[in-house]
Amino acid sequence: xxxxxxxxxxxxxxxxxxxxxxxxxxxxxxxxxxxxxxxxxxxxxxxxxxxxxxxxxxxxxxxxxxxxxxxxxxxxxxxxxxxxxxxxxxxxxxxxxxxxxxxxxxxxxxxxxxxxxxxxxxxxxxxxxxxxxxxxxxxxxxxxxxxxxxxxxxxxxxxxxxxxxxxxxxxxxxxxxxxxxxxxxxxxxxxxxxxxxxxxxxxxxxxxxxxxxxxxxxxxxxxxxxxxxxxxxxxxxxxxxxxxxxxxxxxxxxxxxxxxxxxxxxxxxxxxxxxxxxxxxxxxxxxxxxxx
Amino acid sequence: xxxxxxxxxxxxxxxxxxxxxxxxxxxxxxxxxxxxxxxxxxxxxxxxxxxxxxxxxxxxxxxxxxxxxxxxxxxxxxxxxxxxxxxxxxxxxxxxxxxxxxxxxxxxxxxxxxxxxxxxxxxxxxxxxxxxxxxxxxxxxxxxxxxxxxxxxxxxxxxxxxxxxxxxxxxxxxxxxxxxxxxxxxxxxxxxxxxxxxxxxxxxxxxxxxxxxxxxxxxxxxxxxxxxxxxxxxxxxxxxxxxxxxxxxxxxxxxxxxxxxxxxxxxxxxxxxxxxxxxxxxxxxxxxxxxxxxxxxxxxxxxxxxxxxxxxxxxxxxxxxxxxxxxxxxxxxxxxxxxxxxxxxxxxxxxxxxxxxxxxxxxxxxxxxxxxxxxxxxxxxxxxxxxxxxxxxxxxxxxxxxxxxxxxxxxxxxxxxxxxxxxxxxxxxxxxxxxxxxxxxxxxxxxxxxxxxxxxxxxxxxxxxxxxxxxxxxxxxxxxxxxxxxxxxxxxxxxxxxxxxxxxxxxxxxxxxxxxxxxxxxxxxxxxxxxxxxxxxxxxxxxxxxxxxxxxxxxxxxxxxxxxxxxxxxxxxxxxxxxxxxxxxx
Numbered sequence: 115x116x117x118x119x120x121x122x123x124x125x126x127x128x129x130x131x132x133x134x135x136x137x138x139x140x141x142x143x144x145x146x147x148x149x150x151x152x153x154x155x156x157x158x159x160x161x162x163x164x165x166x167x168x169x170x171x172x173x174x175x176x177x178x179x180x181x182x183x184x185x186x187x188x189x190x191x192x193x194x195x196x197x198x199x200x201x202x203x204x205x206x207x208x209x210x211x212x213x214x215x216x217x218x219x220x221x222x223x224x225x226x227x228x229x230x231x232x233x234x235x236x237x238x239x240x241x242x243x244x245x246x247x248x249x250x251x252x253x254x255x256x257x258x259x260x261x262x263x264x265x266x267x268x269x270x271x272x273x274x275x276x277x278x279x280x281x282x283x284x285x286x287x288x289x290x291x292x293x294x295x296x297x298x299x300x301x302x303x304x305x306x307x308x309x310x311x312x313x314x315x316x317x318x319x320x321x322x323x324x325x326x327x328x329x330x331x332x333x334x335x336x337x338x339x340x341x342x343x344x345x346x347x348x349x350x351x352x353x354x355x356x357x358x359x360x361x362x363x364x365x366x367x368x369x370x371x372x373x374x375x376x377x378x379x380x381x382x383x384x385x386x387x388x389x390x391x392x393x394x395x396x397x398x399x400x401x402x403x404x405x406x
Numbered sequence: 407x408x409x410x411x412x413x414x415x416x417x418x419x420x421x422x423x424x425x426x427x428x429x430x431x432x433x434x435x436x437x438x439x440x441x442x443x444x445x446x447x448x449x450x451x452x453x454x455x456x457x458x459x460x461x462x463x464x465x466x467x468x469x470x471x472x473x474x475x476x477x478x479x480x481x482x483x484x485x486x487x488x489x490x491x492x493x494x495x496x497x498x499x500x501x502x503x504x505x506x507x508x509x510x511x512x513x514x515x516x517x518x519x520x521x522x523x524x525x526x527x528x529x530x531x532x533x534x535x536x537x538x539x540x541x542x543x544x545x546x547x548x549x550x551x552x553x554x555x556x557x558x559x560x561x562x563x564x565x566x567x568x569x570x571x572x573x574x575x576x577x578x579x580x581x582x583x584x585x586x587x588x589x590x591x592x593x594x595x596x597x598x599x600x601x602x603x604x605x606x607x608x609x610x611x612x613x614x615x616x617x618x619x620x621x622x623x624x625x626x627x628x629x630x631x632x633x634x635x636x637x638x639x640x641x642x643x644x645x646x647x648x649x650x651x652x653x654x655x656x657x658x659x660x661x662x663x664x665x666x667x668x669x670x671x672x673x674x675x676x677x678x679x680x681x682x683x684x685x686x687x688x689x690x691x692x693x694x695x696x697x698x699x700x701x702x703x704x705x706x707x708x709x710x711x712x713x714x715x716x717x718x719x720x721x722x723x724x725x726x727x728x729x730x731x732x733x734x735x736x737x738x739x740x741x742x743x744x745x746x747x748x749x750x751x752x753x754x755x756x757x758x759x760x761x762x763x764x765x766x767x768x769x770x771x772x773x774x775x776x777x778x779x780x781x782x783x784x785x786x787x788x789x790x791x792x793x794x795x796x797x798x799x800x801x802x803x804x805x806x807x808x809x810x811x812x813x814x815x816x817x818x819x820x821x822x823x824x825x826x827x828x829x830x831x832x833x834x835x836x837x838x839x840x841x842x843x844x845x846x847x848x849x850x851x852x853x854x855x856x857x858x859x860x861x862x863x864x865x866x867x868x869x870x871x872x873x874x875x876x877x878x879x880x881x882x883x884x885x886x887x888x889x890x891x892x893x894x895x896x897x898x899x900x901x902x903x904x905x906x907x908x909x910x911x912x913x914x915x916x917x918x919x920x921x922x923x924x925x926x927x928x929x930x931x932x933x934x935x936x937x938x939x940x941x942x943x944x945x946x947x948x949x950x951x952x953x954x955x956x957x958x959x960x961x962x963x964x965x966x967x968x969x970x971x972x973x974x975x976x977x978x979x980x981x982x983x984x985x986x987x988x989x990x991x992x
Binding site: 208211212213216293295296297321323324327329331332333334335336337338339340342344345346352355356359360363 | 435436437438439440441442443444445446
């Protein structure tokens with residue numbers, strides 16, 4: 115199925131080359147790594163002197179400078195980081211809603227995130243969330259060659275994340291891409307994901323049909339995941355209630371994300387597939403344009 | 407097992423078809439897949455359980471709705487069933503004869519009504535069925551009434567019948583009610599001895615000396631009417647009678663009757679009335695028991711039968727005309743007759759026209775021997791036994807039923823229906839017979855004309871004894887008749903059977919019976935010796951009525967048997983179809 119999205123995946127990767135993942139400030143205090151961070155750290159590369167402040171590592175006190183100036187001075191070195199990105203992919207049926215480009219946008223976004231992370235020197239692990247959280251092995255292979263990468267799970271993603279959490283790398287950046295259309299307390303999910311994370315981004319991916327369903331007349335609504343059915347006569351009241359419920363649902367997720375220190379972003383599948391630019395991530399400076 | 411009192415309500419079950427149709431129609435909804443139904447939480451009707459349970463839920467709800475509908479429909483049909491309450495069933499037979507209304511307001515009827523109200527109808531455990539017994543028993547009100555209902559219905563007991571056939575009423579009760587029903591007979595007479603312990607007899611009568619008019623009749627003798635009255639004493643000793651027979655329209659006394667009568671003795675009086683258009687009244691002047699003290703006789707005016715003599719030999723014609731004239735019942739006309747006398751069958755006989763056909767033999771033979779006569783037939787009833795020479799055509803076999811025959815040779819035969827056409831065949835050679843010289847000849851004609859006259863438009867008589875049947879022959883084209891009382895109110899109505907309608911002369915008085923545009927006045931007189939004889943009236947009133955031990959189970963309304971489960975199922979339906987709490991975390 116994913117192979118049919120190859121064109122979009124390629125385009126997303128090309129667009130991704132223009133950006134990099136800008137979350138290095140989150141890795142302060144880490145011991146060692148393959149890349150220098152934006153802050154001072156424990157690498158061997160000297161940056162500057164400054165006066166000692168309480169809490170500074172006493173091992174960095176420059177005793178020679180003290181002897182010369184009689185002032186307690188410490189040496190500053192550049193920090194060294196080993197950034198890692200975990201992309202959590204909601205593989206439930208609702209992400210593959212019939213007659214929408216939601217699934218295509220999902221994997222295109224994943225492709226883009228992979229590229230922007232690599233551009234920033236990150237290692238990347240993609241996780242498909244179904245009844246368990248399973249890493250895609252190896253993550254470096256093209257998405258079109260991922261095994262078992264269909265959005266066909268009919269269970270509760272939130273429950274999987276809480277009951278069977280993925281073994282994520284400590285101090286990594288984690289991005290959950292989902293429509294969040296599952297019934298589980300967000301706090302528990304966010305607690306599970308943000309545990310020992312450098313940063314957590316909740317990326318809500320919706321289709322325009324999710325945002326503004328065009329329903330009219332005598333309808334039998336079928337839940338894409340549970341196949342549960344509901345017969346309604348769609349009218350303005352029902353649509354208004356739907357919009358209201360969804361807005362409250364999203365606001366609640368935002369509120370919980372803020373409390374958990376996570377960043378909540380959203381993306382509309384159809385808009386994303388037009389230019390492959392995740393506007394919300396750019397606005398929040400999670401992605402940054404690369405200088406030419 | 408409940409019995410449905412209004413089974414027509416079951417037609418409402420057809421609403422289930424509409425219900426099913428609505429479900430089928432609703433199932434035609436367009437299917438749309440959505441990411442999640444969680445935001446439609448308010449509109450959700452299906453309970454949790456996922457797709458495996460969602461599908462069978464609609465039929466379950468439909469099934470529930472059909473069951474609810476069925477229960478409500480059965481409840482609407484007013485179901486009744488036997489419940490545990492034990493009731494004592496009673497049949498009360500009420501003597502409706504006029505003797506029960508003697509001496510108003512201290513009449514046996516009033517005494518009986520008061521006793522029933524206080525001693526019988528006050529028993530709450532009893533259910534009463536009232537049978538009013540006149541000439542025929544009839545149920546008044548409904549079956550198994552409460553005491554209060556029976557107390558209201560008893561007002562319809564007015565005692566206006568000329569007789570009360572209590573035995574017939576008891577037999578009626580025995581045939582139509584179970585052995586559990588106690589029977590209470592309310593009368594003014596001594597009770598009939600019966601081995602049936604379920605029958606209790608209450609008598610409220612009082613012995614009274616009474617004089618009564620027990621017979622009254624009037625008939626025409628040509629140019630004047632003869633009236634006959636009988637006055638009878640029902641006193642315990644010799645009683646003086648003072649009565650008079652008057653013409654009330656002229657205020658003229660025809661005859662005064664004074665006599666001393668022994669118990670049970672009758673005084674018969676005959677008077678001739680020259681003016682045949684006047685009413686005659688007989689009345690007793692010295693008897694306080696009034697209901698049987700007078701009798702009225704109205705003018706007797708039957709229409710004469712029109713007879714046409716068509717192609718009858720001269721000799722025979724003369725004798726026929728004489729017999730017709732002597733009867734006083736007919737006139738001879740040239741055309742449009744009701745009876746045609748001829749020597750051969752008339753082709754295409756019009757409706758309601760009879761014919762008398764003489765078969766005149768050219769070579770007649772004479773028979774000697776006994777003659778067989780059907781004396782039950784109106785044409786040959788009352789024929790005197792005389793000798794006559796009767797010559798016949800041996801080869802002639804008349805159609806219809808032989809009424810008089812000698813050996814195997816019919817002499818008189820009749821075919822047809824009285825309400826349409828009657829053909830009377832006389833196998834007679836008049837030249838060789840002497841029938842016309844005997845009393846048989848005018849008698850046969852009188853019988854024939856009287857029989858035909860009965861089928862003229864109008865009643866068969868104008869003065870009736872109460873209890874007799876009044877037969878009215880309706881005018882052509884009419885099929886119903888009505889009977890009005892002296893106040894002009896409708897007393898009875900009847901639908902014609904053939905061309906005749908039958909009423910019962912139940913209550914004494916004047917009546918007008920009519921059909922279409924025609925009407926006739928009639929008088930009904932009591933003239934009932936058994937009803938006037940109050941010497942056998944007795945009073946037998948026990949202080950307490952022994953009620954039967956047996957009881958019956960009451961049929962009670964059991965709508966709640968169906969409404970209650972329907973309400974519970976409605977609650978279940980509501981539970982199944984109500985929205986569940988939203989899954990959305992807001």
